[in-house]
Amino acid sequence: MSSYEDVLVALRRVIRATDLHSKRLSKHAGLTGPQLLIMRTIRALGEVTIGTIAEKVSLSQATVTTILDRLEHRNLVYRVRSTQDKRKVHAHLTEEGADLLARAPNPLQEDFIQKFQSLAEWEQTMILASLQRVANMMDADDIDASPVLTVGSVLKDDGWKADAKS
Amino acid sequence: MSSYEDVLVALRRVIRATDLHSKRLSKHAGLTGPQLLIMRTIRALGEVTIGTIAEKVSLSQATVTTILDRLEHRNLVYRVRSTQDKRKVHAHLTEEGADLLARAPNPLQEDFIQKFQSLAEWEQTMILASLQRVANMMDADDIDASPVLTVGSVLKDDGWKADAKS
DNA sequence: GCAAAGACCTCTAATAGTTAGGGGTGTAAA
DNA sequence: TTTACACCCCTAACTATTAGAGGTCTTTGC
Numbered sequence: 001m002s003s004y005e006d007v008l009v010a011l012r013r014v015i016r017a018t019d020l021h022s023k024r025l026s027k028h029a030g031l032t033g034p035q036l037l038i039m040r041t042i043r044a045l046g047e048v049t050i051g052t053i054a055e056k057v058s059l060s061q062a063t064v065t066t067i068l069d070r071l072e073h074r075n076l077v078y079r080v081r082s083t084q085d086k087r088k089v090h091a092h093l094t095e096e097g098a099d100l101l102a103r104a105p106n107p108l109q110e111d112f113i114q115k116f117q118s119l120a121e122w123e124q125t126m127i128l129a130s131l132q133r134v135a136n137m138m139d140a141d142d143i144d145a146s147p148v149l150t151v152g153s154v155l156k157d158d159g160w161k162a163d164a165k166s
Numbered sequence: 167m168s169s170y171e172d173v174l175v176a177l178r179r180v181i182r183a184t185d186l187h188s189k190r191l192s193k194h195a196g197l198t199g200p201q202l203l204i205m206r207t208i209r210a211l212g213e214v215t216i217g218t219i220a221e222k223v224s225l226s227q228a229t230v231t232t233i234l235d236r237l238e239h240r241n242l243v244y245r246v247r248s249t250q251d252k253r254k255v256h257a258h259l260t261e262e263g264a265d266l267l268a269r270a271p272n273p274l275q276e277d278f279i280q281k282f283q284s285l286a287e288w289e290q291t292m293i294l295a296s297l298q299r300v301a302n303m304m305d306a307d308d309i310d311a312s313p314v315l316t317v318g319s320v321l322k323d324d325g326w327k328a329d330a331k332s
Numbered sequence: 333g334c335a336a337a338g339a340c341c342t343c344t345a346a347t348a349g350t351t352a353g354g355g356g357t358g359t360a361a362a
Numbered sequence: 363t364t365t366a367c368a369c370c371c372c373t374a375a376c377t378a379t380t381a382g383a384g385g386t387c388t389t390t391g392c
Binding site for chain 3: 049050051061062064065066069081085086087088089
């Protein structure tokens with residue numbers, strides 16, 4: 001069995017290799033974490049409804065709507081109401097949005113996420129919790145100051161703020 | 167007190183004067199009663215939401231939606247989704263629709279409807295019931311064959327069919 | 333004459349997206 | 363350090379559309 005320290009070191013290496021540290025990434029693209037996540041989902045799925053996005057990223061439709069409002073305002077995405085079913089709205093990346101997304105992330109990132117999602121649910125959860133703990137430690141520069149995390153808080157308590165001032 | 171026959175005669179005169187006999191009118195315009203009613207509502211209120219139309223004509227939103235579908239298909243109305251509140255949709259008459267509406271009805275009709283709506287609720291209901299009875303008699307050419315009407319059936323049981331074959 | 337088809341009308345229930353409102357976090361400026 | 367601001371996130375309410383089922387009327391074919 002590897003020691004806890006071994007795990008920490010491995011995690012730090014993963015973080016560096018994949019450039020997943022959200023503050024760094026977000027600042028680079030000028031996008032917040034959820035914004036990036038949603039734009040990636042749109043790129044991955046092509047013509048996609050708001051409901052599908054919400055399902056994929058585990059947010060409510062209302063939240064996706066407001067985030068899309070901001071992205072649309074910045075001309076990174078646009079909406080098209082379906083003619084087949086006028087209840088539905090399809091989201092698309094603008095050329096500008098696609099460019100930004102292409103410039104922003106490290107190519108390794110996509111690979112990593114795909115592989116990560118092939119893990120078991122509990123593995124993903126535990127790894128995320130550990131990553132979170134690592135991030136906290138890095139911020140605090142003090143291991144003992146890092147609070148114990150619950151699973152539920154893992155995805156929320158993330159330092160993804162980037163364009164609060166834009 | 168005027169006799170029942172006096173009332174009948176008066177009603178017949180009103181019907182002729184205002185050209186309200188629905189079969190005649192509908193055939194003239196190539197529109198059914200509800201279609202005509204909705205188009206008039208749009209013309210009267212200008213930019214109007216589906217919900218408002220439904221309220222004005224006492225139909226469900228779903229019904230208004232399907233009737234608007236047919237009118238839109240015939241290029242008589244068009245929809246514009248509100249930019250202020252993207253839940254809302256405004257209905258408008260096309261030029262073609264406005265033309266059709268302008269040609270179809272007798273100008274007296276508008277006057278009559280306005281005045282009619284200033285009457286008390288029960289007066290309107292009774293008058294409508296009587297008008298309906300008159301219409302039935304005219305169709306039957308036989309007074310005794312006309313069934314006694316209930317208030318609830320007055321607005322429904324109307325010979326408004328016109329373009330079932332179009 | 334009469335049965336069947338086709339085109340309507342109408343409704344309720346379900347569905348998709350948007351908005352309102354309230355609570356929270358993080359960053360930057362006074 | 364407080365304050366302002368811009369986010370995120372949710373639930374509840376709201377607007378319109380669609381699905382599905384039941385009804386009427388007219389036309390068409392027997």
